[in-house]
Amino acid sequence: MHSPLRTRLLTFLDKQAPNRVYWLLLTLAVGGLLTFIENQFDGQDIHTLAGRYVDSELSPMALIRRWEPNRQRLAWLEVLVDTFLFIPAYLTTLAVWCWYFSAHTLFVTNPYQPHIARFMRRFGQLATGALLIGAAADLVENQTLIGWLLNVALTLPPWFVGTIRVLKLGPIALAIFYILLHPLAIVFSVREAFFNLFNVSGFTQNDGRRTLLNHIISRRKNEIAINDALADLREQHQPRTRRLRFRDYLSTAWKGFLNVQYVIYLILLMGAVFQLDQFDELFFFLLTEGRGFGVLLATLLALGLWGGMVYVCSKILLFVQPTYFGEVDPGDARSTARILLMHQRELRLLRNTPKWLAYSPFLLMLITLGLNYNRLRPDEQGNPDYAFKYVLILLVLAGAYWLFTRIINYFHRSLDERDIVLFKSVNPFRDYALLVDLAPRSILFGQGLLAGTMMAFLPTATGLVLAKTIGLYAIVLLWLAALTYFITILYQFNRLPSYPVIVALIAAVLIFSRYNDNSAIRESPLPTRQTRREAELAPSPALLRPALAAYYSRWLQTRLAPVPGQPIDSTSPLPVVVIATAGGGIRAAAWTTEVLFALNQQLPNFNRHLFGISGVSGGGVGAATYVALLRGGQSAAPAEFRRRLRYVVTEDLVSPTVASMLFRGGVHNFMPVPVPALDRNRWLEDAWERRMLTADILPDSVTRRDLPQSFLAFWPSAGRNLDTASLALPALLLNGAVAETGQKIIMTNLALGNTADLTNPFYDVADLFASAGHDVPYKTATFLCARFPFVTSGGRTSGPLPNISDSNTDHNYHIIDGGYAENTGLLTAVQLIKNMQRIEADLRLHPPVWLGCRPVQYYLLFLPNSAAAETKGPLGAFRFLTEPVQGFLRTWDRNGVGLNQLIGRTLRRDRGGLSFDYTSLVLDTKNHHYPLGWYISPTAVARMGEQASRNLGDSLKRPLTLFGQLRRQINREKVPPTGK
Numbered sequence: 001m002h003s004p005l006r007t008r009l010l011t012f013l014d015k016q017a018p019n020r021v022y023w024l025l026l027t028l029a030v031g032g033l034l035t036f037i038e039n040q041f042d043g044q045d046i047h048t049l050a051g052r053y054v055d056s057e058l059s060p061m062a063l064i065r066r067w068e069p070n071r072q073r074l075a076w077l078e079v080l081v082d083t084f085l086f087i088p089a090y091l092t093t094l095a096v097w098c099w100y101f102s103a104h105t106l107f108v109t110n111p112y113q114p115h116i117a118r119f120m121r122r123f124g125q126l127a128t129g130a131l132l133i134g135a136a137a138d139l140v141e142n143q144t145l146i147g148w149l150l151n152v153a154l155t156l157p158p159w160f161v162g163t164i165r166v167l168k169l170g171p172i173a174l175a176i177f178y179i180l181l182h183p184l185a186i187v188f189s190v191r192e193a194f195f196n197l198f199n200v201s202g203f204t205q206n207d208g209r210r211t212l213l214n215h216i217i218s219r220r221k222n223e224i225a226i227n228d229a230l231a232d233l234r235e236q237h238q239p240r241t242r243r244l245r246f247r248d249y250l251s252t253a254w255k256g257f258l259n260v261q262y263v264i265y266l267i268l269l270m271g272a273v274f275q276l277d278q279f280d281e282l283f284f285f286l287l288t289e290g291r292g293f294g295v296l297l298a299t300l301l302a303l304g305l306w307g308g309m310v311y312v313c314s315k316i317l318l319f320v321q322p323t324y325f326g327e328v329d330p331g332d333a334r335s336t337a338r339i340l341l342m343h344q345r346e347l348r349l350l351r352n353t354p355k356w357l358a359y360s361p362f363l364l365m366l367i368t369l370g371l372n373y374n375r376l377r378p379d380e381q382g383n384p385d386y387a388f389k390y391v392l393i394l395l396v397l398a399g400a401y402w403l404f405t406r407i408i409n410y411f412h413r414s415l416d417e418r419d420i421v422l423f424k425s426v427n428p429f430r431d432y433a434l435l436v437d438l439a440p441r442s443i444l445f446g447q448g449l450l451a452g453t454m455m456a457f458l459p460t461a462t463g464l465v466l467a468k469t470i471g472l473y474a475i476v477l478l479w480l481a482a483l484t485y486f487i488t489i490l491y492q493f494n495r496l497p498s499y500p501v502i503v504a505l506i507a508a509v510l511i512f513s514r515y516n517d518n519s520a521i522r523e524s525p526l527p528t529r530q531t532r533r534e535a536e537l538a539p540s541p542a543l544l545r546p547a548l549a550a551y552y553s554r555w556l557q558t559r560l561a562p563v564p565g566q567p568i569d570s571t572s573p574l575p576v577v578v579i580a581t582a583g584g585g586i587r588a589a590a591w592t593t594e595v596l597f598a599l600n601q602q603l604p605n606f607n608r609h610l611f612g613i614s615g616v617s618g619g620g621v622g623a624a625t626y627v628a629l630l631r632g633g634q635s636a637a638p639a640e641f642r643r644r645l646r647y648v649v650t651e652d653l654v655s656p657t658v659a660s661m662l663f664r665g666g667v668h669n670f671m672p673v674p675v676p677a678l679d680r681n682r683w684l685e686d687a688w689e690r691r692m693l694t695a696d697i698l699p700d701s702v703t704r705r706d707l708p709q710s711f712l713a714f715w716p717s718a719g720r721n722l723d724t725a726s727l728a729l730p731a732l733l734l735n736g737a738v739a740e741t742g743q744k745i746i747m748t749n750l751a752l753g754n755t756a757d758l759t760n761p762f763y764d765v766a767d768l769f770a771s772a773g774h775d776v777p778y779k780t781a782t783f784l785c786a787r788f789p790f791v792t793s794g795g796r797t798s799g800p801l802p803n804i805s806d807s808n809t810d811h812n813y814h815i816i817d818g819g820y821a822e823n824t825g826l827l828t829a830v831q832l833i834k835n836m837q838r839i840e841a842d843l844r845l846h847p848p849v850w851l852g853c854r855p856v857q858y859y860l861l862f863l864p865n866s867a868a869a870e871t872k873g874p875l876g877a878f879r880f881l882t883e884p885v886q887g888f889l890r891t892w893d894r895n896g897v898g899l900n901q902l903i904g905r906t907l908r909r910d911r912g913g914l915s916f917d918y919t920s921l922v923l924d925t926k927n928h929h930y931p932l933g934w935y936i937s938p939t940a941v942a943r944m945g946e947q948a949s950r951n952l953g954d955s956l957k958r959p960l961t962l963f964g965q966l967r968r969q970i971n972r973e974k975v976p977p978t979g980k
Contacts, residue, residue: 013099013128016092020100021193023093030085037078039676044525044708046075046145047082051461052708054162056693061148062705066526075149083142091135094175098128101178104205105185106212106436107444112220116440120181127171127178134171137164165461173455180451181444183489184432185209212433215426219434222330226418229337244345252346256353259321260314262491266484267310267360273476274368278654278933281940282472283372286393287386288939295471296393300400302474302481303361305449307404309481311358311412312442313488318353319423319438320431320492330422340418347420355412361477362401369393377928411441428493428501435492446485453482457663464683464690467659468652472935475655479662509669518674519681519814521784521795524710524775545712545751545769548832549839555611555727556840557850573857575609575969578833579730580825581863583617583818585788586653587930590941591865591923591948592622593645598948599861601638602956603967612731612750612832614825616818619863620734620785621688625649627729628692628778631714632703644697646941651691654934656683661791681792684934685779692779711781712769715749733828734785735818738766739794740811741804744821745771746828747781756803761835764803765828768815771799787817788934826862833858833916858916859966865923865930919962921951 016023038045049060064072102108102124108117141164144156179186188208195203257264273279286292328336340347373381373390380386419438425431436443457463467475494501546554559574581592592615600606607630615623625648633641665680689708691697698704706713715726734747745766746752752762754770768784769775776784784795794814801811818825840856923930924947928940955963 010099013096016096017100018196020093020096021189023089023096027086027089027093030081030089034078034081034086035677037074037081040074041071041525042523042676043682046078046148049148050141050145050161051165052693054158054165055690056704057158057695058693058704058708061151063525063709064148065151071525072149079142079145079149083139087135087138090172091131094172094179095128095131097179098124098131098175101182101185102128104209105182106209106433107182107440109209109213110216110437110440112216112437113440116444124178127175130171131175132171134168137167140164141168169459169461177448177451177455180455181447183447184212184429208429212430215430215433216437219330219422219437222333223418223422225333226330226336226340226422229333230340233334233337233341244349248346249349252349255346256318256350260317260353260357262487263310263314263317263357263484266480267357267364270306270361270476270480271364271368274364274473275371276933277929278472278931278935279368280372280375280929281931281933281936283369284376284380284928284940285935285937287389288937294469295473296396298470299473299477300397302470302477303365304400304404304407306477306481307358307361308408308445309449309484310361311354311408312439312446313484314354314357315439315442316435316446316488316492318350318420319435320425328422328424330424336422351420355408358408359401359405362397362404366394366397369397375929377926380928425495428495428499431492431495446488449478450482450485453478454663454667457659458667458678460677460683460686463659463663464656464686467656467683468687470655471652472655472658475659475662479659482663505670508672512670512672516668516671516674517796518668518671518676518679519793519796520674520676520679521772521797521815522682522685522777522780524777526710526713526775545715545749547751547753548835549842551727551731551750552611552836552839553843556843556856557848558724558727559608560850560852560854571854572972573855573969574973575857575859575966576836577606577610577859577861577966578829578836579610579613579623579861579863580829581613581615581619581623582825582865583619583786583823584865585618585786585932586621586649586934586936587923587932588618588863588865589622589625590649590930590936590944592619592863593626593649594941594945594948595863595921595952596623596626597638597642597645598945598952602949602952603963603970605970605973607730609970609973610730611836612733612829614733614735614828614832615785616735616823616825617786617788619825619865620732620818621782622649623732624734624778624782625688625692627714627732628703628707629698631729632698632700632707636699642945646938646945647694647697648688648691650936650938650941651687652935653684653687656687657791657934659683665793681783681787681795684786684792685777685783688782689777689779707778709777710775711747711778712749712775714778733825733832734781735822735825735828736768736785736787736815737818737821738801739814739816739820741801741813742821743801743803744818744828745815747776747784754800754802760802761831761838765831766801768797771801772797773799784815785818787815789817789820791934824862824864826860829860829862833860837915857969859962860916860918862918862920864920866925917962917965921948923947 038047041048044063046060046064049063052058053060064075067075102121105120107113107120108124110117141161144161144164185205188205191208192204195201282295286296328339330336369390376386423431423434423438455462456466490502490505493499556574559576579596582588584591613623613627615621626645629641629644629648633644636644660680660683664678664683668675668678668680671678692707693704698707703714714729715731731750732748733750736745736747737743738745743764743766745768746762747768751770752765752767753760754767757763768781780795783792786792787794794816796812796814798810798812801813804811822828837858843851923944927947928943930936930940930944952963955961956967958964959968
């Protein structure tokens with residue numbers, strides 16, 4: 001028996017069914033208001049902080065206490081709107097839609113598919129009931145957020161808050177998923193609501209559904225008549241059988257290709273994408289890491305889903321495409337029967353096309369794995385462990401293929417030639433109804449996978465974690481599966497000239513692209529933003545960075561200060577080191593961290609003499625990673641510090657980056673307005689930050705607090721006292737480029753001027769913080785210099801740019817990868833050293849007491865991560881396409897060679913040409929094919945570390961080398977006992 005409360009709830013849902021679209025509009029309006037409020041926090045709203053608490057156990061209460069009163073009021077408004085408006089709105093909306101669809105859609109009311117109808121009815125009822133659990137969990141979560149805002153120390157552990165979030169999001173996702181399984185019902189519902197506004201009848205959901213059911217019934221009757229006509233023809237005339245000739249096979253294959261050609265193109269695209277060098281490194285990961293088995297299983301599951309989608313879409317296309325076997329009129333049973341008999345053998349050959357194509361992704365994966373293994377270095381191919389794991393992977397692939405064939409054969413109903421010929425297109429809606437009747441499981445599989453992947457990868461809460469878990473292979477395969485079904489449905493609805501769906505979508509994307517730029521860079525949640533007038537009157541302490549002259553003078557003072565009880569050394573030069581690290585994705589990041597660790601390991605107190613690091617792209621990411629761990633490591637032992645470095649740089653950053661590009665970036669292209677939450681650049685930053693915030697990686701609580709909030713907070717007193725603590729870390733100069741002007745832009749803790757003054761050593765170089773007028777999170781500054789072409793987009797900000805007309809006017813501009821301007825970091829490093837020498841020369845004109853007579857020796861260390869290629873690479877086919885792309889990439893990868901040789905030769909031939917010593921540590925890429933991407937395996941990083949230690953050790957054994965000279969100077973240095 002039904003309880004009175006349940007009866008009243010169901011009665012309420014039935015009464016609200018005619019208003020379901022209006023409830024949806026109300027929910028969207030309230031959701032838009034809530035999103036607007038959350039956008040003011042730029043990724044630091046209280047709901048996001050709750051998710052971070054679950055992921056990293058980083059309590060948000062310290063940050064909330066530092067918020068200004070207006071920010072806290074905004075957070076209160078966010079929680080109250082969510083509690084009293086959004087939760088009731090979405091609960092009612094989703095419940096009404098699910099309950100209505102469980103009784104009034106084609107899947108439920110089609111009398112010819114009773115099993116599907118029963119399943120979909122129960123599914124809708126389950127989704128409706130589960131929403132009550134989700135809403136209750138949402139209210140519990142909001143109580144936790146209110147406690148944080150009230151500064152009440154709650155003891156809820158992260159796992160408990162995570163469980164509450166799962167209970168909240170799970171039922172909501174289930175309900176949305178169920179609704180999205182009925183795209184035609186959604187369209188009919190919107191149409192009904194629109195015409196109801198004008199009191200126009202005849203366009204209700206039920207009217208449309210009855211029309212489609214009548215069309216299905218009519219088609220079924222025609223099929224019965226044709227079957228009878230076929231039986232009569234067979235009785236009257238024994239059908240003649242003729243042996244198919246080779247020409248017939250070719251003709252049938254060509255007709256089948258014309259039906260499913262774009263599916264074949266996507267299969268070939270899969271094979272081409274898997275040849276990128278990043279996949280070689282992922283294959284190496286499968287061979288070397290135990291946790292690669294989980295990624296392999298996820299890949300094989302995604303491969304099966306992709307193969308299933310190939311089967312489904314090929315099957316649908318055989319229905320909706322022209323058959324090329326002659327025009328038929330299903331109403332004329334006898335003439336149709338004659339055509340069927342005439343082409344019976346060809347049609348029987350064609351009908352198994354979906355099954356054959358479904359097996360092809362497994363064949364391509366087998367070929368891909370073979371090519372991956374073949375591209376290993378000879379010594380790697382000869383490794384017995386690698387060979388054993390390779391054979392094991394092939395066996396697992398074979399097992400997955402066997403299981404896939406069993407599943408396909410179990411569900412496969414060989415397409416009857418009648419279905420291929422009799423599917424006569426009328427209009428998109430009636431065609432879709434016939435597909436629901438002919439292949440309901442295929443339609444549900446396609447729509448379910450499309451909706452499921454979108455729902456899984458669009459929200460950060462699920463998509464980022466899922467992407468890191470399943471790996472890049474699986475992400476690409478799932479995207480191909482979703483794309484295939486999306487294009488299939490578009491093609492099915494695109495009936496020219498009446499329904500130009502594809503043309504309309506292309507036009508919409510072109511128009512929307514002018515207005516939906518969502519790439520604004522994140523701002524620090526701390527109160528740092530100022531207008532130019534406010535900055536002139538009273539600069540924010542957080543933005544009051546020291547000029548290079550003041551910073552370097554104070555830095556020299558701390559290094560030249562005499563040690564109590566030690567004699568003053570006025571003859572031995574003080575070594576001052578500047579490092580330039582080139583771009584190159586994760587390869588550059590890993591090489592940078594390994595070399596910096598080796599330098600500090602084999603040259604004790606090296607960090608004390610390291611003034612600054614100029615990094616580009618991946619080199620900048622490696623430098624920022626090193627500095628962050630240096631600050632937050634609490635003087636870890638060398639082995640532990642190296643473990644932390646490798647733990648961070650071996651994080652899989654490529655999977656979230658590509659997932660965000662394909663799914664979030666792809667969906668946002670269809671948005672008429674910018675949606676900051678779908679910015680495809682953010683997952684790269686977030687994945688790196690989550691790795692950094694792992695509990696044992698940054699034990700220092702202050703660093704863990706500052707990392708998500710501010711870049712400049714890492715040098716906290718730089719704008720005030722310039723005490724020793726603010727000078728303990730090397731300065732960072734992260735080099736980007738401005739897309740609109742081609743200028744270099746630098747993210748740094750030093751004030752570079754941002755002026756067009758010809759006396760400025762950084763002439764025509766933009767300073768981000770001076771231009772934008774606000775701080776950014778550490779992760780944002782780190783990856784602004786690493787916006788790799790195509791994979792990520794430029795980050796938008798605004799402010800004045802030097803040497804540009806109206807330089808005092810704010811300009812909107814986009815920051816792109818620094819490699820566009822200069823991929824080595826050498827030019828910035830040379831500019832920095834020359835400016836430091838000028839500052840030192842000025843100090844010696846009127847020397848302070850602490851300066852004395854001791855000379856200063858400058859060193860520039862360059863860290864390129866690829867040697868000059870010794871062989872040329874082929875351009876391959878389609879040279880008109882591959883030549884500019886490969887030419888750009890290879891030139892970009894090699895452009896450091898010329899600068900390296902220029903500076904090195906100048907120093908050797910003309911000692912007075914440059915007044916500093918120069919050397920480089922080049923990564924040897926002959927022992928492993930290191931990728932230009934965002935993932936590198938731990939084994940590959942360990943090899944880098946071995947090479948860095950070996951090369952540096954060999955150089956130190958020779959006393960006349962530059963590193964030998966540097967070690968002698970550092971060893972003479974008297975370090976204060978309190979020095980870091």
